[in-house]
Amino acid sequence: MAQNIKKVIIVGKTGNGKSSLGNSLLGMKLFKEGGGFNASSLSCQVEKKGQFEIVDTPGFFDTNQNRNVARQAEVILDSLKLCPEPHAFLIVIKYSRFTAEEVSVLDVLAITFGEQYIDHAIVVVTHVDNDVTDADFRDACRESHQVNELLKRCGRRVVRIDNKNPNREHITTLLKYIDQVSKDGKSCFNNDYLRCHDEVLRRSAQDLNKYDGxxxxxxxxxxxxxxxxxxxxxxxxxxxxxxxxxxxxxxxxxxxxxxxxxxxxxxxxxxxxxxxxxxxxxxxxxxxxxxxxxxxxxxxxxxxxxxxxxxxxxx
The missing domain is CATH 1.20.5 (Single alpha-helices involved in coiled-coils or other helix-helix interfaces)
Structure with a gap:
Protein backbone atom coordinates (compact mmCIF):
# COMPACT_ATOMS: atom_id res chain seq x y z
CA MET A 1 0.00 0.00 0.00
CA ALA A 2 1.80 3.10 -1.28
CA GLN A 3 2.65 5.56 1.55
CA ASN A 4 0.33 3.65 3.89
CA ILE A 5 -2.78 5.21 2.31
CA LYS A 6 -6.01 4.33 4.12
CA LYS A 7 -8.84 3.89 1.60
CA VAL A 8 -12.18 4.51 3.31
CA ILE A 9 -15.83 4.60 2.22
CA ILE A 10 -18.25 6.49 4.50
CA VAL A 11 -21.91 5.38 4.49
CA GLY A 12 -24.99 6.01 6.57
CA LYS A 13 -28.35 7.70 6.82
CA THR A 14 -28.99 11.22 5.66
CA GLY A 15 -28.08 13.81 8.30
CA ASN A 16 -25.89 11.54 10.41
CA GLY A 17 -22.73 13.55 9.76
CA LYS A 18 -20.90 11.53 7.10
CA SER A 19 -19.43 14.57 5.35
CA SER A 20 -18.29 16.22 8.57
CA LEU A 21 -16.61 12.94 9.60
CA GLY A 22 -14.77 12.86 6.28
CA ASN A 23 -13.66 16.46 6.77
CA SER A 24 -12.49 15.66 10.31
CA LEU A 25 -10.31 12.82 9.01
CA LEU A 26 -8.93 14.94 6.17
CA GLY A 27 -8.28 17.90 8.47
CA MET A 28 -10.05 20.37 6.20
CA LYS A 29 -13.49 20.95 4.67
CA LEU A 30 -13.43 19.23 1.29
CA PHE A 31 -16.87 17.60 1.53
CA LYS A 32 -20.02 19.72 1.52
CA GLU A 33 -21.80 19.25 4.82
CA GLY A 34 -25.56 19.16 5.38
CA GLY A 35 -26.53 17.44 2.11
CA GLY A 36 -28.80 14.46 1.63
CA PHE A 37 -29.82 11.96 -1.02
CA ASN A 38 -31.07 14.72 -3.34
CA ALA A 39 -30.28 16.33 -6.67
CA SER A 40 -27.24 18.18 -5.32
CA SER A 41 -25.62 15.10 -3.79
CA LEU A 42 -26.85 12.24 -5.91
CA SER A 43 -23.34 10.91 -6.44
CA CYS A 44 -20.28 9.81 -4.53
CA GLN A 45 -17.36 12.17 -3.98
CA VAL A 46 -13.75 11.17 -3.40
CA GLU A 47 -11.09 13.31 -1.77
CA LYS A 48 -7.44 12.53 -1.08
CA LYS A 49 -5.22 14.18 1.48
CA GLY A 50 -2.33 12.94 3.55
CA GLN A 51 -2.79 9.31 4.52
CA PHE A 52 -6.46 9.22 3.48
CA GLU A 53 -8.43 8.47 0.35
CA ILE A 54 -12.06 8.95 1.38
CA VAL A 55 -15.35 8.52 -0.45
CA ASP A 56 -18.39 10.37 0.88
CA THR A 57 -21.63 8.75 -0.27
CA PRO A 58 -25.19 10.09 -0.53
CA GLY A 59 -27.29 9.39 2.55
CA PHE A 60 -29.71 6.50 2.84
CA PHE A 61 -33.43 6.81 3.51
CA ASP A 62 -34.00 10.50 2.86
CA THR A 63 -37.74 10.79 3.59
CA ASN A 64 -38.14 13.52 0.98
CA GLN A 65 -36.74 11.40 -1.82
CA ASN A 66 -37.52 8.21 -3.73
CA ARG A 67 -37.12 5.33 -1.28
CA ASN A 68 -36.32 2.84 -4.01
CA VAL A 69 -33.57 0.98 -2.16
CA ALA A 70 -32.08 -0.45 -5.35
CA ARG A 71 -31.65 3.04 -6.78
CA GLN A 72 -29.88 4.27 -3.64
CA ALA A 73 -27.72 1.14 -3.39
CA GLU A 74 -26.71 1.44 -7.05
CA VAL A 75 -25.41 4.96 -6.42
CA ILE A 76 -23.52 3.83 -3.29
CA LEU A 77 -21.96 0.97 -5.27
CA ASP A 78 -20.33 3.56 -7.53
CA SER A 79 -18.03 4.37 -4.60
CA LEU A 80 -15.96 1.33 -5.59
CA LYS A 81 -15.27 2.92 -8.97
CA LEU A 82 -13.79 5.94 -7.21
CA CYS A 83 -12.05 3.91 -4.52
CA PRO A 84 -11.44 0.27 -5.57
CA GLU A 85 -10.52 -2.26 -2.90
CA PRO A 86 -11.19 -0.07 0.15
CA HIS A 87 -9.69 -0.92 3.50
CA ALA A 88 -12.69 0.07 5.61
CA PHE A 89 -16.35 1.02 5.55
CA LEU A 90 -17.33 3.60 8.15
CA ILE A 91 -21.01 3.21 9.07
CA VAL A 92 -22.11 6.52 10.53
CA ILE A 93 -24.97 6.76 13.03
CA LYS A 94 -26.06 9.79 15.01
CA TYR A 95 -25.91 9.81 18.81
CA SER A 96 -29.37 9.62 20.44
CA ARG A 97 -30.96 9.01 17.04
CA PHE A 98 -30.94 5.25 17.18
CA THR A 99 -33.71 3.73 15.04
CA ALA A 100 -34.50 0.41 13.38
CA GLU A 101 -33.33 1.94 10.10
CA GLU A 102 -29.81 2.10 11.52
CA VAL A 103 -29.71 -1.70 11.46
CA SER A 104 -31.40 -1.71 8.05
CA VAL A 105 -28.35 0.12 6.70
CA LEU A 106 -26.33 -3.06 7.24
CA ASP A 107 -28.78 -5.06 5.13
CA VAL A 108 -28.78 -2.43 2.39
CA LEU A 109 -24.98 -2.46 2.38
CA ALA A 110 -25.07 -6.26 2.12
CA ILE A 111 -27.08 -6.11 -1.11
CA THR A 112 -24.80 -3.30 -2.29
CA PHE A 113 -21.37 -4.75 -1.61
CA GLY A 114 -22.03 -8.31 -0.43
CA GLU A 115 -21.75 -9.80 3.05
CA GLN A 116 -17.95 -9.59 2.83
CA TYR A 117 -18.05 -5.86 3.61
CA ILE A 118 -18.96 -6.52 7.27
CA ASP A 119 -15.40 -7.75 7.96
CA HIS A 120 -14.19 -4.23 7.09
CA ALA A 121 -17.00 -2.31 8.80
CA ILE A 122 -16.54 0.14 11.67
CA VAL A 123 -19.42 1.94 13.39
CA VAL A 124 -18.82 5.65 13.97
CA VAL A 125 -21.25 7.41 16.32
CA THR A 126 -21.27 11.12 15.52
CA HIS A 127 -22.47 14.23 17.42
CA VAL A 128 -21.21 12.86 20.73
CA ASP A 129 -20.07 15.88 22.77
CA ASN A 130 -16.63 15.48 24.24
CA ASP A 131 -18.22 16.21 27.63
CA VAL A 132 -20.03 12.86 27.46
CA THR A 133 -18.01 10.31 29.43
CA ASP A 134 -17.01 6.99 27.88
CA ALA A 135 -19.11 5.24 30.54
CA ASP A 136 -22.21 7.25 29.62
CA PHE A 137 -21.55 6.62 25.95
CA ARG A 138 -21.26 2.86 26.51
CA ASP A 139 -24.45 2.86 28.59
CA ALA A 140 -26.34 4.70 25.84
CA CYS A 141 -25.19 2.11 23.31
CA ARG A 142 -26.13 -0.80 25.56
CA GLU A 143 -29.58 0.62 26.23
CA SER A 144 -30.40 0.68 22.52
CA HIS A 145 -31.38 -2.68 21.04
CA GLN A 146 -30.76 -1.29 17.55
CA VAL A 147 -27.22 -0.16 18.37
CA ASN A 148 -26.43 -3.42 20.15
CA GLU A 149 -27.51 -5.36 17.08
CA LEU A 150 -25.47 -3.03 14.86
CA LEU A 151 -22.33 -3.39 16.98
CA LYS A 152 -22.73 -7.15 17.30
CA ARG A 153 -22.80 -7.58 13.54
CA CYS A 154 -19.80 -5.24 13.14
CA GLY A 155 -17.61 -7.05 15.64
CA ARG A 156 -18.14 -4.43 18.37
CA ARG A 157 -15.92 -2.00 16.46
CA VAL A 158 -17.28 1.41 17.47
CA VAL A 159 -15.80 4.92 17.72
CA ARG A 160 -17.35 8.14 19.02
CA ILE A 161 -16.79 11.52 17.37
CA ASP A 162 -17.67 15.10 18.27
CA ASN A 163 -18.18 16.59 14.80
CA LYS A 164 -17.75 20.18 15.95
CA ASN A 165 -14.59 19.55 17.93
CA PRO A 166 -13.07 16.14 17.11
CA ASN A 167 -10.97 14.66 19.90
CA ARG A 168 -7.60 13.48 18.62
CA GLU A 169 -7.81 10.41 20.86
CA HIS A 170 -11.05 9.34 19.17
CA ILE A 171 -9.54 9.85 15.71
CA THR A 172 -6.56 7.74 16.79
CA THR A 173 -8.91 4.96 17.93
CA LEU A 174 -10.62 5.05 14.53
CA LEU A 175 -7.24 4.80 12.77
CA LYS A 176 -6.37 1.75 14.88
CA TYR A 177 -9.64 0.07 13.88
CA ILE A 178 -8.94 0.81 10.20
CA ASP A 179 -5.52 -0.81 10.57
CA GLN A 180 -7.15 -3.74 12.37
CA VAL A 181 -9.78 -4.53 9.72
CA SER A 182 -7.25 -3.99 6.92
CA LYS A 183 -4.47 -5.91 8.66
CA ASP A 184 -2.25 -2.83 8.42
CA GLY A 185 -3.22 -2.24 4.82
CA LYS A 186 -2.62 -5.80 3.63
CA SER A 187 -6.30 -6.78 3.47
CA CYS A 188 -8.76 -4.96 1.22
CA PHE A 189 -12.46 -5.52 0.61
CA ASN A 190 -13.14 -7.78 -2.35
CA ASN A 191 -16.16 -9.61 -3.73
CA ASP A 192 -15.79 -11.83 -6.78
CA TYR A 193 -19.52 -11.54 -7.48
CA LEU A 194 -19.95 -7.76 -7.42
CA ARG A 195 -21.09 -7.96 -11.04
CA CYS A 196 -24.19 -9.83 -9.86
CA HIS A 197 -24.99 -7.11 -7.31
CA ASP A 198 -24.47 -4.40 -9.92
CA GLU A 199 -26.69 -6.12 -12.50
CA VAL A 200 -29.57 -6.83 -10.12
CA LEU A 201 -29.45 -3.33 -8.60
CA ARG A 202 -29.32 -1.63 -11.99
CA ARG A 203 -32.23 -3.70 -13.29
CA SER A 204 -34.29 -3.08 -10.16
CA ALA A 205 -33.49 0.64 -10.08
CA GLN A 206 -34.79 1.08 -13.62
CA ASP A 207 -38.21 -0.30 -12.66
CA LEU A 208 -39.50 2.76 -10.81
CA ASN A 209 -42.82 1.17 -9.86
CA LYS A 210 -41.41 -2.17 -8.77
CA TYR A 211 -41.24 -1.32 -5.07
CA ASP A 212 -44.23 0.97 -4.69
CA GLY A 213 -45.72 0.55 -1.21
Missing part, protein backbone atom coordinates in the same frame (compact mmCIF):
# COMPACT_ATOMS: atom_id res chain seq x y z
CA UNK A 214 -42.96 -1.83 -0.08
CA UNK A 215 -41.09 -1.26 3.17
CA UNK A 216 -37.31 -1.07 3.18
CA UNK A 217 -36.79 -4.53 4.63
CA UNK A 218 -39.24 -6.01 2.10
CA UNK A 219 -37.29 -4.43 -0.77
CA UNK A 220 -34.00 -5.62 0.70
CA UNK A 221 -35.29 -9.20 1.07
CA UNK A 222 -36.51 -9.31 -2.52
CA UNK A 223 -33.30 -7.83 -3.93
CA UNK A 224 -31.16 -10.10 -1.75
CA UNK A 225 -33.06 -13.13 -3.06
CA UNK A 226 -32.47 -12.05 -6.67
CA UNK A 227 -28.79 -11.46 -6.00
CA UNK A 228 -28.42 -14.81 -4.23
CA UNK A 229 -30.08 -16.57 -7.16
CA UNK A 230 -27.79 -14.89 -9.65
CA UNK A 231 -24.69 -15.57 -7.53
CA UNK A 232 -25.65 -19.25 -7.23
CA UNK A 233 -26.14 -19.41 -10.99
CA UNK A 234 -22.73 -17.81 -11.44
CA UNK A 235 -21.16 -20.27 -9.00
CA UNK A 236 -22.86 -23.19 -10.78
CA UNK A 237 -21.71 -21.89 -14.16
CA UNK A 238 -18.17 -21.34 -12.89
CA UNK A 239 -18.15 -24.81 -11.32
CA UNK A 240 -19.37 -26.37 -14.57
CA UNK A 241 -16.75 -24.48 -16.56
CA UNK A 242 -14.10 -25.54 -14.06
CA UNK A 243 -15.18 -29.18 -14.27
CA UNK A 244 -15.26 -29.04 -18.07
CA UNK A 245 -11.85 -27.38 -18.10
CA UNK A 246 -10.50 -30.00 -15.71
CA UNK A 247 -11.99 -32.73 -17.92
CA UNK A 248 -10.39 -31.23 -21.03
CA UNK A 249 -7.07 -30.89 -19.25
CA UNK A 250 -7.31 -34.51 -18.06
CA UNK A 251 -8.13 -35.68 -21.58
CA UNK A 252 -5.23 -33.63 -22.93
CA UNK A 253 -2.91 -35.14 -20.30
CA UNK A 254 -4.12 -38.63 -21.18
CA UNK A 255 -3.68 -37.91 -24.90
CA UNK A 256 -0.16 -36.59 -24.28
CA UNK A 257 0.61 -39.62 -22.15
CA UNK A 258 -0.74 -41.88 -24.92
CA UNK A 259 1.39 -40.14 -27.54
CA UNK A 260 4.42 -40.33 -25.29
CA UNK A 261 3.77 -44.03 -24.69
CA UNK A 262 3.38 -44.65 -28.43
CA UNK A 263 6.54 -42.67 -29.04
CA UNK A 264 8.44 -44.68 -26.45
CA UNK A 265 7.00 -47.94 -27.86
CA UNK A 266 8.01 -46.93 -31.37
CA UNK A 267 11.47 -46.05 -30.16
CA UNK A 268 11.72 -49.36 -28.29
CA UNK A 269 10.70 -51.31 -31.39
CA UNK A 270 13.25 -49.46 -33.47
CA UNK A 271 15.92 -50.28 -30.93
CA UNK A 272 14.85 -53.95 -30.85
CA UNK A 273 14.85 -54.06 -34.65
CA UNK A 274 18.28 -52.46 -34.73
CA UNK A 275 19.57 -54.91 -32.15
CA UNK A 276 18.09 -57.75 -34.19
CA UNK A 277 19.73 -56.44 -37.36
CA UNK A 278 23.03 -55.94 -35.57
CA UNK A 279 22.77 -59.48 -34.19
CA UNK A 280 21.98 -60.87 -37.63
CA UNK A 281 24.85 -58.92 -39.19
CA UNK A 282 27.23 -60.22 -36.53
CA UNK A 283 25.99 -63.75 -37.16
CA UNK A 284 26.46 -63.38 -40.89
CA UNK A 285 29.85 -61.80 -40.35
CA UNK A 286 30.88 -64.67 -38.10
CA UNK A 287 29.62 -67.24 -40.62
CA UNK A 288 31.55 -65.44 -43.33
CA UNK A 289 34.66 -65.43 -41.20
CA UNK A 290 34.20 -69.12 -40.41
CA UNK A 291 33.80 -69.92 -44.11
CA UNK A 292 36.88 -67.91 -44.96
CA UNK A 293 38.83 -69.64 -42.18
CA UNK A 294 37.67 -73.09 -43.29
CA UNK A 295 38.47 -72.21 -46.86
CA UNK A 296 41.92 -71.08 -45.87
CA UNK A 297 42.43 -74.27 -43.87
CA UNK A 298 41.29 -76.30 -46.84
CA UNK A 299 43.64 -74.44 -49.13
CA UNK A 300 46.41 -74.91 -46.61
CA UNK A 301 45.78 -78.64 -46.44
CA UNK A 302 45.57 -78.85 -50.20
CA UNK A 303 48.86 -77.04 -50.55
CA UNK A 304 50.48 -79.29 -47.99
CA UNK A 305 49.18 -82.37 -49.84
CA UNK A 306 50.65 -81.16 -53.09
CA UNK A 307 54.01 -80.59 -51.46
CA UNK A 308 53.94 -84.00 -49.87
CA UNK A 309 52.98 -85.55 -53.22
CA UNK A 310 55.82 -83.87 -55.00
CA UNK A 311 58.27 -85.09 -52.36
CA UNK A 312 56.97 -88.63 -52.72
CA UNK A 313 57.26 -88.56 -56.46
CA UNK A 314 60.72 -87.13 -56.33
CA UNK A 315 61.92 -90.21 -54.47
Missing amino acids: MLVHEQVEQIATEIKTMVNEEITRAKKESEERAKREQEEREERAKREKEKREKKRKKMEEKEERDKEEKKQQKEKENKERNWNIALGLLGAGIVVGKLFLSR
